[in-house]
Amino acid sequence: MRLVTYASERGPRAGVQTDQGVIDAWDLVDGEGASLRELIASGRLDEVRTALDGGGGEPVMLSPGGILAPVPDPDKIICVGLNYRSHAEETGMELPKAPTIFGKYRNALVPDGAKVTLPAASSKCDYEAEVAFVIGRRAREVSVEDALDHIAGYTLLNDLSARDLQGLTMQWMAGKVFDGSAPCGPALVTPDEAGPHDGIGIRMLVNGEERQSSNTSDLIFSVPQLVSTLSSWMTLEPGDIVATGTPSGVGLAMDPRTWLEDGDELVVSSPQLGELHTTIAR
Numbered sequence: 001m002r003l004v005t006y007a008s009e010r011g012p013r014a015g016v017q018t019d020q021g022v023i024d025a026w027d028l029v030d031g032e033g034a035s036l037r038e039l040i041a042s043g044r045l046d047e048v049r050t051a052l053d054g055g056g057g058e059p060v061m062l063s064p065g066g067i068l069a070p071v072p073d074p075d076k077i078i079c080v081g082l083n084y085r086s087h088a089e090e091t092g093m094e095l096p097k098a099p100t101i102f103g104k105y106r107n108a109l110v111p112d113g114a115k116v117t118l119p120a121a122s123s124k125c126d127y128e129a130e131v132a133f134v135i136g137r138r139a140r141e142v143s144v145e146d147a148l149d150h151i152a153g154y155t156l157l158n159d160l161s162a163r164d165l166q167g168l169t170m171q172w173m174a175g176k177v178f179d180g181s182a183p184c185g186p187a188l189v190t191p192d193e194a195g196p197h198d199g200i201g202i203r204m205l206v207n208g209e210e211r212q213s214s215n216t217s218d219l220i221f222s223v224p225q226l227v228s229t230l231s232s233w234m235t236l237e238p239g240d241i242v243a244t245g246t247p248s249g250v251g252l253a254m255d256p257r258t259w260l261e262d263g264d265e266l267v268v269s270s271p272q273l274g275e276l277h278t279t280i281a282r
Contacts, residue, residue, distance in 0.1 A: 001049055002187035002274075003153065005036045005068040006060065012068055014039045016052055017187050021059030022067075028057045036188065037071050037239030040136050040152045045190065069109040070155050070188040071134055076240040077104040077182060078230060079130075079159055081172065083245025084218050090253040099221050099229055102172050104159075108182035115279040116180035118260065122162035125260045125280075128246035129204035129212045129268040132157040133197075133223060134188055139236040147227035150236070153188040154200060156268045156276040157243045163252055163259075183268075183278045184241070194272045197223040202247060205267040206260075214247030 002017040003025065014036035015022040026033050028051040029044050039045065051057065081100040082088050088095055110116060118125045136152030159182065166175025194200060197216060204212035216222075221229065226244065230236060251258040260266075262282035269275045 001045070001052070001190045001193065003036055003070060003190070004187050005070055005072055006062060007066045007068060008060065010034065012072060015060065016048065016057075018052070018059070022062060023052065023057035024060055028052060035073060037073055040071075040134070041238035043137070045136075045152065065111075065113065067111055067186065069111045069184040071239050071241060072109055073106065074134075074239045074241045075237045077106075077108065077243070078240065079104060079176065079243040080221065080226060080245045083220050084214060084247040085220055086214060086218055086248035087246055087250070088220070090248040090250075095220055099226060101230070102176055104177055104182050107179050108177060110180045110183050110278075112183070112185035112276050113278075114180060114183055115281050116160060116183065117281045119162055119165070119178045122165050122175070122178075123259065124162065124164040124257075126161045126163050126251040127204060127206065127211070127260065127266055128159035128161060128250055129202050130157045130159050130243045130246050131200050131202050131216055131270065131273070132184065132241050132243040135227075135236045135238055135240040135242070137238060139227060139231040142228055142231045144224045144228045147224035148191065148197065150227055150231075151191060151197075151223070152238070153190045154194045154273055155184060155188050156186070156202075156270060156273050157241070158183040158266060158268050158276060158278055159243055159246060160260075182243075183266075183276055185276050186274045189273050200273065201271045203269045204249065205269070207265050211251075212247050212249035216244065218247060219244060
């Protein structure tokens with residue numbers, strides 16, 4: 001299934017993207033919830049799939065821009081830095097012994113098709129195409145072998161980064177948390193449709209030019225390893241977003257270095273997960 005959050009008169013609602021349009025997920029199961037995070041936490045995704053397969057539900061009327069980020073209200077947004085071998089090589093850094101993590105906040109999340117205004121304090125903003133996964137069940141000290149049972153699905157995320165702010169301190173977060181710095185979408189694709197966790201493609205186009213192209217098989221720390229390690233450091237809750245890192249090809253590593261400019265069109269894409277479009281503004 002391809003799960004979305006859409007704007008409605010009832011507020012943000014969980015939906016399922018189908019060939020006929022978006023069908024309200026909670027209405028399919030006669031539930032009283034609203035958000036996709038609530039639906040994931042309820043453990044009723046299989047009921048939604050069964051109802052959908054049985055022909056239930058009618059497409060809702062969507063207003064322009066009615067699709068929001070898949071999970072717009074996560075408890076946590078955890079990003080993993082330096083997690084592709086190719087990216088470590090292009091930056092000249094040693095492979096990490098443990099995942100390097102930092103956080104983003106809800107203000108960073110914007111949906112597919114958003115226009116993001118870069119911070120005036122930065123003149124060196126960059127893109128990072130990433131595959132992200134969303135936690136489906138509470139995870140605390142989960143083994144690698146059981147980790148995939150705790151994943152609700154996968155989506156795309158663009159970790160927009162203000163490199164000059166990122167380098168101001170020993171922590172990266174100053175350059176990672178500006179408004180709109182985490183375009184995410186277009187949908188949350190359940191594991192049965194996304195396929196193997198180590199076979200998800202990821203690509204970045206800037207104004208139609210390919211800058212990044214890789215696959216999650218190049219991850220230093222795999223999806224199961226990330227779930228296991230992160231859940232040993234903190235409790236992961238349903239709806240939490242984990243961005244798995246970016247491959248080689250970022251503007252920081254180009255010669256000469258290349259930064260985002262007003263009007264740039266960014267497309268993060270994946271054969272399994274779709275396309276995430278963002279327009280840059282100054």
